[in-house]
Structure formats: structure tokens, C-alpha cells
């Protein structure tokens with residue numbers, strides 16, 4: 001079994017990807033400093049997969065510690081999830097974002113280089129497209145970012161493009177995620193934000209469970225189906241599988257730069273998500289229309305034909321499944337993963 005280091009593997013997308021890698025015959029090795037996750041996630045992953053999972057409590061900003069992981073294991077590839085991801089916080093604390101996101105990436109690449117590990121998947125984001133001139137968004141659309149978080153993603157994409165030009169034996173896949181929601185069917189792992197959630201789905205489930213009074217819907221006067229913002233919500237299990245398919249592809253081909261959108265290709269408005277969740281919980285959800293948020297765009301959804309044609313990436317879950325599994329996770333973990 002090929003060893004795959006999963007940085008940030010205890011986090012939301014990383015933990016689901018660890019399970020997918022196991023299904024696809026890889027041996028995941030988690031590297032996480034638990035700055036935004038709980039070590040309990042590892043026990044839960046072991047319970048779901050019924051096997052031991054190697055995990056290192058290491059900060060990727062510490063190059064020497066990271067190097068030890070590669071000295072102790074023969075690492076075929078790395079999926080680099082580790083990083084900070086809150087857009088609002090990145091505007092207030094840009095250096096925190098530049099430091100963690102850029103230094104961890106530079107360390108990962110250098111350590112990979114020194115240990116002859118040549119396949120890297122990087123967690124990029126639809127945020128690199130900024131406010132697109134049209135939808136759906138294709139991979140060759142112009143890139144434009146509006147906040148420090150997004151800028152770290154774009155800078156890293158550029159760094160990796162330069163790196164593969166200089167190192168033709170090194171393969172990189174840039175996966176641009178749209179909006180992952182949902183959770184594993186066991187309800188043991190899922191999105192587990194600290195404090196008040198920044199993202200729509202954990203906010204809605206916390207309203208449903210009574211932790212928050214109501215949902216603020218930021219703007220109902222966008223040029224969309226019902227005036228609320230439209231996003232491409234993708235089930236985290238589909239997204240996770242996208243990583244395993246990408247690794248398989250990297251084993252088969254010689255190209256050393258792959259770029260894919262991972263979404264469903266379909267947009268849903270905030271109110272459509274709310275109404276779908278109402279079907280799941282069986283009652284109305286209290287929401288209030290608030291002012292638009294600075295920097296938010298009206299509509300963002302992907303064209304995913306490239307990932308379908310080249311990777312065989314086809315989503316299996318619909319919006320109802322995403323809402324149902326998110327609610328299942330929230331009910332089983334009313335106070336998060338503790």
C-alpha cells in the first residue's frame with residue numbers, strides 16, 4: 001500500500017478524505033497540529049475504518065519535525081489540507097494567514113523534494129476566481145482574489161506552477177473546491193467549527209438544534225432565483241473521493257500539472273438550502289434577511305466536465321443527502337467533537 005501523508009487530516013475535508021484513501025487502497029498518514037480539530041477525530045476514523053491510522057501531532061511550519069515523518073515512512077504523495085480558512089479572520093489578521101498557509105506549503109514541498117516524494121495535491125478554492133464574469137466557472141477563467149485567505153491560495157498555485165516548471169519529475173494537482181457540506185453517514189465526523197460558524201451549513205444546523213436563535217441571510221436582492229446568494233454545494237464524501245481519483249490519475253499519467261474544479265456543477269440559493277433542511281428537520285427554520293456582506297458575490301458554481309472526463313469524478317449525493325447528513329452529525333455531536 002502506498003503511503004500518503006495527509007496534512008490537516010483531522011480537519012473537516014481531510015478526515016473524510018482519509019477514509020476515501022483507505023477505500024482506494026492507500027495508506028493515509030495524518031499530520032495535524034489540531035489547531036482547528038480534535039485528536040478525537042483520529043479515534044473516530046479508526047473506529048469507522050476498523051484499523052489503526054498513523055498520526056503525527058506536528059505543525060507543518062516546523063520543517064525538521066515534518067522531515068522526520070518522511071524519514072520514517074516511504075511517502076508516495078501528499079495531500080496538503082493544513083491551513084487556515086476563515087476569510088473574515090484573514091482580513092483582520094493577514095500575517096497569521098500568510099505565515100501559516102505559505103510557510104507550511106513551502107516546507108511540505110522542500111521536505112518532499114529532499115525525500116524523493118513526488119506527488120502533491122493542494123487544496124485550492126473557488127475563491128481564486130473572485131467574482132467571475134459568467135457562470136458556470138471553467139478552470140481556464142481568469143484568476144482574481146479579494147482577501148488575504150484567497151491570496152494565499154492564489155500565491156500557492158503560482159508557487160507550485162513555478163516549481164513544476166523547474167522540476168519536471170514533480171507532479172502537482174490543484175483542486176479548486178466549491179462549497180463542501182455534509183458529513184459521513186456514521187455521524188462520527190463532520191464540520192466542527194469553533195465558536196460561531198462562518199459557513200452556512202453549520203450555522204443552519206446550530207439554529208435547528210437551538211444553539212443559535214436564527215440564521216442571518218446576507219442579502220435578498222441579488223440577481224438570482226430568489227434574491228439570495230447561489231453557491232455550488234458539494235457533499236464532502238464526493239469531494240473526498242475526488243482526491244483519491246486524482247491520486248490514481250497521477251499514478252497513470254506524465255503531465256505534471258493538473259487543475260480541476262470539484263463541485264456539482266449546480267448552484268443552490270441560501271433559501272433553497274434552508275428549505276431543503278426544513279424537509280429534513282420537519283419544521284420551519286427561523287431566518288432573518290440582513291444586509292449584504294462586503295465582498296460576497298451573487299452566484300458561483302462550477303463546470304466540472306474536466307474532472308468528469310479526466311478523473312471520472314461524478315457526484316453521487318444531492319442537496320437532501322447533504323442536509324440530512326449534516327443534521328445527523330449535528331444531532332450526534334451537539335457540542336462538536338469532544
Ligand SMILES: NC(=O)c1ccc[n+]([C@@H]2O[C@H](COP(=O)([O-])OP(=O)(O)OC[C@H]3O[C@@H](n4cnc5c(N)ncnc54)[C@H](O)[C@@H]3O)[C@@H](O)[C@H]2O)c1
Pocket residue numbers: 007008009010011012013014031032033034035036037058059060061080081082083084085100104123124125126177178179180
Ligand atoms: N471547507 C471549505 O469550505 C473549503 C473550501 C475551499 C478550500 N478549502 C481548503 O481545504 C483545506 C481543508 O479545509 P477544511 O474545511 O477541512 O478545514 P479544517 O480547518 O477543518 O482543517 C484544516 C486542518 O489543518 C490543521 N492545521 C492548520 N494549520 C496547520 C499546521 N500549520 N500544521 C498542521 N496542521 C494544521 C487544522 O488543525 C485542521 O485539522 C484548507 O486548506 C482550506 O483552505 C476549504
